Amino acid sequence: MLKLIGVEAFYGKIKALHGVSLEVPHGKLVCILGANGAGKTTILKTVSGILEPETGTIHFDQQRIDGMDPEDIVGLGVGHVPENRHIFPELTVYENLIMGGFLINDKAILEERLESAYHRFPVLQDRSRQLAGTLSGGEQQMLAISRALMLQPKLLLLDEPSLGLSPLLVQEIFDTIEELHRSGVTILLVEQNINQALRIADYGYVLTSGKIFLSGTYEELRREEKVREMYLGEGKYVRRARLWGM
């Protein structure tokens, strides 16, 4: 469904992605893992068209999408829940959802999607007239996810949805992700919360400094000593020199 081949991307002169290739098959939940600054967010930005790759190709549903305008990519069925939520703080919860459905022209469909958003997270209905900036972190994340779901995307990009949330809320968010996955939405998930993420993911990619370093299923990645050291907290203490990248 989604396929990146040799994607390189820059911020000005800084190269953030050094030839990333990855694939998200239809109906699967694929996870990207990696330390801060590895380039996870950048991958998602190139997919949704916020950042144009310098080289390489991105295909979605057999169609080449790199170089397209973000609104056209969204229109094809790619939903993106960005890192740090990026809700519209000075719009009401209701207006945020309406903006999520900007591309819907049929009023009845819009109403229906609004209903299902309120059904999924009733707290959003309770707060529908409130400015989104006044919501708690967890509620904002629910709003960000619901906003992206207004268009019923075929592929959902989720960038660290559990960041900064209490364990209880993390659980709720992951339950929602699993439920979406079960209902047939293809998902590309970026997470630091690796135990949770790999438990629900079908496949994982490990990214270091803009390159894919490892990939495999949960079981395969678990067996990799490096992954255990780096992420699963099971490793031996790293030699100081390695800590400083020497």
Add this chain to the structure above:
Amino acid sequence: MTETFGGLTQEVVSGIALGCIYALIALGFTLIYKATEVVNFAQGELMMVGAYVNFFFVSALLEVPLLNGVWAFIIALVGAVAFAVLFGAFLDLIINRPLKDEPVFSVIMATISLAIILRAVMAVIAGPMTRIPPSPFGSSVITFGGVAISTLDMFIILSAVVLVMVFYFFFNRTKWGIAMKATSEDPMAAHLVGIPVKKVYRNVWIFSMVVATIGGVLLAPRTLLDTHMGFLGLKAFPAAVLGGFGSIPGAIVGGVIMGVIETVSMGTLSFHFPWVKEINDIIVWIVLIAVLMIRPAGILGHEEVDRV
């Protein structure tokens, strides 16, 4: 005593009318700034261009036999607004698109250049002399309990109120209006939900040009039409800052306050305190500094420091 009171009331109404025009210019200016972060120093010149285009239409239409005068004004206004739509889209193309993410300094230079070019071009087209635009109301007045108020001023205030109500509806009840607010809050998120951000920016410039044109059309009969009338647009800055930079209600409040202060200081205050005459030109700036000392974010502004 009643004499002074009547005079003062007239001045206040006249000041509100003038302030409404400042408010319209400040509104267009704030809109562009909020949405695209472009500080448009040519906002006053956009008003000047709109006023001239309307004047050309009116002059041509009044020549047409059988055309009733009022209709000439209405058709001319429609023509001027249509021109504003096209011209706003054109400005988006030549100013906003190429310069949007460039350093602030380049953008400021570009809009200052635009202002100078528009003045020069209009001077070539319209000639150097000052024109006296015909007003549909002549110099008629309406009398309320002994206080005579110019019909034109009443019309200006009424138009501004209607216009602000239309804006309010647009920004709070329509999809494209909310999308404009969303885009100015967070362009990246706007992209991600599928809002066609480039079209929104174009609409912002169109909107701003239309507001400026209406401001110019309303202002021209009060002052005179000349290519330097855009300097009045410089007063959009203190108006915008006074109300709270980047705040749309603030631009309106700031504009009206400025108009009233200016008119009253030139009239009653100067009459009673002759020294006020000496500082007439700077009185709004003094008030501006005083307000900013008490409320640095402006009257209706948020305490948001990072942007300004």
